[in-house]
Amino acid sequence: MTDTALLELRGVSKHFGAVIALHEVDFRVYPGCVTALVGDNGAGKSTLIKSVAGIYRIDGGEVLYEGQKVHISGPREAADLGIEVVYQDLALADNLDVVQNMFLGREELESLHTLDEIKMEARAQDTLQSLSVTTIRSVRQTVAGLSGGQRQSVAVAKAVMWNSRLVILDEPTAALGVAQTRQVLDLVKRLAEQGLGVVIVSHNLHDIFEVADNITVLRLGQNVAEFKRTEVTQEQVVHAITAGKLSKVPGVVDTTEEVTA
Amino acid sequence: MTTADATADTGSAGLGDAFREWWTNVRSGQLGSLPIIIGLVIIAIVFQSQNDRFLTASNFVNLIVQSAAFATIAMGIVFVLLLGEIDLSVGYVSGVAGVIAAVLLIPDGNELSTPIAVALALGSGIAIGTLHGLIITKIGIPSFVVTLAGLIAWNGVVLLLIGSRGTVVLQNDFLIGLANDFLPESTSWALWLLAVLIFAGIQLNEVRIRRKAELGHDPLSVIALRVGALAVALGAAVYVANEDRGIPYLFLLVGFFLLFWGFVLGRTRFGRYVYAVGGNAEAARRAGINVDRIKIAVFAICSFMAAVGGLVLASRLRSVDTNAGGGSILLYSIAAAVIGGTSLFGGVGHIKSAILGALVIASIDNGLGLLGLGSGEKFVITGGVLLLAVTVDSLSRRAQAQSGRA
Numbered sequence: 001m002t003d004t005a006l007l008e009l010r011g012v013s014k015h016f017g018a019v020i021a022l023h024e025v026d027f028r029v030y031p032g033c034v035t036a037l038v039g040d041n042g043a044g045k046s047t048l049i050k051s052v053a054g055i056y057r058i059d060g061g062e063v064l065y066e067g068q069k070v071h072i073s074g075p076r077e078a079a080d081l082g083i084e085v086v087y088q089d090l091a092l093a094d095n096l097d098v099v100q101n102m103f104l105g106r107e108e109l110e111s112l113h114t115l116d117e118i119k120m121e122a123r124a125q126d127t128l129q130s131l132s133v134t135t136i137r138s139v140r141q142t143v144a145g146l147s148g149g150q151r152q153s154v155a156v157a158k159a160v161m162w163n164s165r166l167v168i169l170d171e172p173t174a175a176l177g178v179a180q181t182r183q184v185l186d187l188v189k190r191l192a193e194q195g196l197g198v199v200i201v202s203h204n205l206h207d208i209f210e211v212a213d214n215i216t217v218l219r220l221g222q223n224v225a226e227f228k229r230t231e232v233t234q235e236q237v238v239h240a241i242t243a244g245k246l247s248k249v250p251g252v253v254d255t256t257e258e259v260t261a
Numbered sequence: 262m263t264t265a266d267a268t269a270d271t272g273s274a275g276l277g278d279a280f281r282e283w284w285t286n287v288r289s290g291q292l293g294s295l296p297i298i299i300g301l302v303i304i305a306i307v308f309q310s311q312n313d314r315f316l317t318a319s320n321f322v323n324l325i326v327q328s329a330a331f332a333t334i335a336m337g338i339v340f341v342l343l344l345g346e347i348d349l350s351v352g353y354v355s356g357v358a359g360v361i362a363a364v365l366l367i368p369d370g371n372e373l374s375t376p377i378a379v380a381l382a383l384g385s386g387i388a389i390g391t392l393h394g395l396i397i398t399k400i401g402i403p404s405f406v407v408t409l410a411g412l413i414a415w416n417g418v419v420l421l422l423i424g425s426r427g428t429v430v431l432q433n434d435f436l437i438g439l440a441n442d443f444l445p446e447s448t449s450w451a452l453w454l455l456a457v458l459i460f461a462g463i464q465l466n467e468v469r470i471r472r473k474a475e476l477g478h479d480p481l482s483v484i485a486l487r488v489g490a491l492a493v494a495l496g497a498a499v500y501v502a503n504e505d506r507g508i509p510y511l512f513l514l515v516g517f518f519l520l521f522w523g524f525v526l527g528r529t530r531f532g533r534y535v536y537a538v539g540g541n542a543e544a545a546r547r548a549g550i551n552v553d554r555i556k557i558a559v560f561a562i563c564s565f566m567a568a569v570g571g572l573v574l575a576s577r578l579r580s581v582d583t584n585a586g587g588g589s590i591l592l593y594s595i596a597a598a599v600i601g602g603t604s605l606f607g608g609v610g611h612i613k614s615a616i617l618g619a620l621v622i623a624s625i626d627n628g629l630g631l632l633g634l635g636s637g638e639k640f641v642i643t644g645g646v647l648l649l650a651v652t653v654d655s656l657s658r659r660a661q662a663q664s665g666r667a
Contacts, residue, residue, distance in 0.1 A: 019518035076549070091547045095608035096533075104537055105548030107530050114528040118474045125476075145661075 004067050006031045006197035007052065007083075007166055013062035014047055021047040023221045024247070026063065026216075029166060029197040034188060036208040036229075037201045039218035040241055045201050048218065049168050053085045053201075054078040084159035084169045090151055094144035099124040100137060101143055102158040128153070128163045131190055135183065149180025156187055166197040173207050185211050205234050219244045276482040291661060296653045297601060297617045300646075308628035315628055318504035325502070326440055328616075328623030329511035330355075330573040334590065335597035335615035336522055337566030340559045342598055343526075343539045345607025346397070346404040348563045350411030351594055354389050355571030356419040356586020358382040362572055363581040366433040375435045379572065386568025387561050389415070394557030404560075412591070419585050430583040431575065439514075440576035443507035452513075453492075453499045461488045511573060515616060518566070522612045535559060539607035547609055570594070590641070596643065597622050600650040615625065621646065 009027040013020070029035045039045050043048045047114060050056045052063070053092060054072040061149040063070055065081055071202025072078050078085075092101050099117070102124045108116040124139050133153045136146070152172055159167050174179045189210045191198050198256065202208055208215060217225040227237065287295060308315040311529050341348045344430050362382035365373045372379070393411060397404050423429065431437050444452070464484045471478040502508045526532035534555050537545040546552050574590070575581045599605060601614025622643060629639045 057643075087547075089543075091541070091544035093535060093537045093544050093608070095540035100533060101544075104533075104544065105550050107533060109530070113530075114532065115533065116478060118470055121476055122474050180296070 005029060005064070008064040008067075009048075009052075010062050010064065012048075012051065012058050012063065014044075014051055014056060015059050022051070022058075025218070025221070025223050027216055027223065029199055030191055030214075031165070031197045032195050033213040034192045034198045034200060035213050035214045035216060037199055037216050037218065038203070038205070038208060038237065038241060040131065042220070043218040043241075044221040045218055046170070047221075049085060049170060049199065049201060051170060052078070054083075065136060077097045079162065079164075081109060082163060082165035083168070084154075084162065084164040084166070086155045086159050086170065086172065088174060091153040092143045092155060094153060095142060097142050098128075098139040098146075098154055101154060102127070102161060102253035106156075106162070123161070124157070127157045130194075131157055131160070131187055133157060133187065148176045149183040152176070152180075152184045153187055156184075156191070160191060160196065164196065166199070167191055167249050168199040168201070170201045171203070172200065173202065173204060195251065205237060208237075209234060217241055219245055220246060222246055263536050275480055276486065279480060279483045280361070288660075291312055292657045294527065294602065294617060296657075297614075297621060297650070301617075304621065304624045305515065306373070308631065310360050312628070312631045318501050319506075320627065321498075321501050322443075322505045322507075322509060324623055324627055325512050325536025326509050326577060327627055328619040329440070329509070329632070330570045330577065330590070331593050331597050331622055332515050332616045332619035333518065333573055333596040334567050334570035335443055335473070335601070336612055337563035337570075338595050339601075339603050339610055339612055340511075340522075340566075341404070341563045342603045342605060343535050343541050343607060343610055344413050344559055344598045344603075345557060346556070346559075347408065347595075347605075348393070348404065348560065348567075349408040349413075349591065350389075350415055351394065351563065351567040351570075352591030353412055353415035353419055353586040353589075354567040355416050355574060355590060356388060356581075357389070357422070358568030358571035359581045359585050360419055360429070360576035361454070362436060363384055363429045363431055363575055364426075366431070366436060367429060371394045375433060378433075379435070382572060383565060383568045386565040386571075389569075390561035391557060393564065394560035397560065398553040398556050409485075416581070416587065420583055423581070423583050423585070428580055430580045434610070436572065436576050437579055438510070438576075440509050440511055440573055441579070443502075444510065446503045446507060449499050449503060449508040453495055454619040456495060457488065457492045460491055464488060467549050475651055504613070514569075514573070518569070519612060519616060522562075526612055529554070531558070536608055539609075541608075550614055562621045567594075582626060593622050593626075593643070602650075603653065618650075621650075 007029040009025060010024055011024040011026065012166060013024055014022040025044070025048065027048065034252040037048065047056060050073065051058050054074045054077055057073060063072060070081065072081065072083075093104065094095075096104065099121050103120045104124075108119045108123075110116045121139060128136060128139065131153070136150055136153070143154060146154065155170075156167070156169070172184050172188070176184060182252050185207060188198055189198060192213070200208065200212065210228050215227040215229060215232065215237060216223055217227070219241060224235075224246065225240035227240075282450060286293075307318060314320055338348060338350060357380070362378050365378035365381060366375065372378075374665070389411070392406070393407055396402055396407050464487065468478045468481070468484065499508055502512075526535065534545065534550050537550060538552050538555050544551055545555075570590075571586060575585065597618030598610070598615050599618065601610075601616070601618030603610030603614045625643055625646060626639055629642065
């Protein structure tokens with residue numbers, strides 16, 4: 001683990017009207033490490049990753065990327081920085097094959113502006129091999145025919161193919177069976193082994209204790225705990241999720257401030 | 262590793278393996294064009310047994326001419342269906358284009374030159390489609406409603422353009438020749454040779470490039486079979502047609518659009534995005550694709566192809582009247598695209614389905630006509646065939662789901 005964080009959020013806040021979705025949240029991701037982001041429903045996990053992905057603009061605090069202060073104002077800028085998000089719905093087109101999905105919107109072209117299928121197929125295969133994804137029979141089959149785990153693998157491969165440095169996975173194992181969850185967790189570990197920063201958002205503590213190096217707990221829009229996986233038990237994490245100490249109790253003093261302001 | 266191995270295997274496999282793979286696909290519900298080809302064979306057998314004029318050279322040429330307009334308009338419909346949208350206005354849009362060309366070319370001293378009149382007729386198609394697309398995307402009205410309004414409004418425009426003339430008889434050589442002229446025999450054979458050589462060249466070049474990139478490719482025996490099949494099928498068509506009047510120019514027109522739109526859909530970014538928007542618009546949007554622009558372009562293409570079809574129809578009838586673009590044109594064109602295997606739910610289909618479907622529709626229409634049956638029987642039977650085609654499609658989809666491929 002290096003000392004500079006790949007991504008660092010300092011005191012980041014985000015409001016939707018009077019609702020405080022994030023209140024002075026600190027969050028760090030290191031290269032080569034898997035950082036889990038956990039919390040109950042409505043804790044602000046999605047708001048946090050959407051802020052990093054450039055979908056939401058933060059209202060306060062600062063974002064540092066490799067020690068440099070950055071303003072991520074759109075998904076394009078996030079992608080340019082090397083930040084890729086794999087959303088829970090995966091955003092794959094079922095009727096397209098694996099290669100077509102991996103290159104969607106960023107197709108390689110030949111000299112005559114025709115699609116360079118050869119180059120794309122070769123690169124897609126290389127990427128899948130580098131991630132040791134061995135379960136996909138042919139990269140030319142449609143995504144509709146793939147299992148949940150295979151689809152997740154394709155979505156992850158699509159994300160890391162563009163020299164990304166930070167990959168954020170939103171509930172990657174939520175809809176998967178046992179064997180497929182194993183595939184995806186192995187894949188997550190390999191991403192970190194390749195030096196990428198990985199953020200995994202999940203409800204499943206069992207999965208998190210298997211892959212995560214660090215665990216950040218959010219509760220009601222505030223971060224209430226940061227653990228190293230090796231120094232914590234599942235019970236402690238559950239306690240933090242459900243009853244972690246809040247620096248600011250929402251709904252009493254601050255709400256009046258919000259309203260008058 | 263497995264992915265690379267699996268594809269490399271197909272590279273070294275022979276004809277037998279290729280056939281076995283195809284059969285596995287068929288059994289798991291990936292039927293491709295198989296049902297429609299079987300359907301065409303059945304149609305041919307049934308009609309031939311009832312009336313031995315069905316499978317004659319003369320009727321074969323008729324069939325090409327009769328199916329050309331439906332095939333042309335259905336190609337535009339395929340684009341719209343690929344997005345999961347619909348265009349109900351293609352019939353009268355084709356009428357508008359036909360009437361514009363016919364009226365502008367009336368030799369009354371004020372007539373325009375042929376290229377300008379044709380360009381204006383086709384341009385009107387593009388303009389109408391762009392208008393539909395803008396209303397659908399920018400205001401957000403479903404395409405069903407916008408093009409239903411178009412169906413009514415463009416019918417009105419046809420009536421307004423025709424005005425008090427009633428019927429406009431075509432007198433322009435180009436416009437009449439479009440559907441009524443035929444290639445000389447030698448030219449048709451030269452074009453046949455050219456087509457086979459180009460097809461073989463493209464296939465072999467593909468193998469060469471894929472080999473260089475160390476990717477799997479189809480075995481040479483399969484490619485030889487494919488080239489041979491094309492040579493025999495096209496050769497038979499050319500031979501039979503030359504027994505009668507020859508290959509119609511319309512055959513070239515439809516062939517050109519088949520290759521052109523096939524190229525656009527299969528080899529360009531635009532085509533890829535059409536499939537992506539039809540498959541998962543949200544995924545396309547997140548991939549940075551301008552979904553609205555793709556939709557507008559597709560409606561413009563659809564109306565453009567309707568305009569081309571309108572010129573073909575006008576040429577076939579040698580006149581336009583207040584009925585231009587009406588009757589069974591709209592329903593036959595949509596039915597052709599669907600019978601050919603294009604899904605109504607978007608994302609699945611191929612431009613060739615327009616031609617296969619149009620052949621089925623024209624064959625039934627033509628065959629029942631030979632049997633002396635009227636429009637009533639034609640519509641009932643065509644409706645039944647449409648339902649059958651969609652049933653086969655949905656059953657094959659179920660088979661795909663059961664074999665884990667859908």
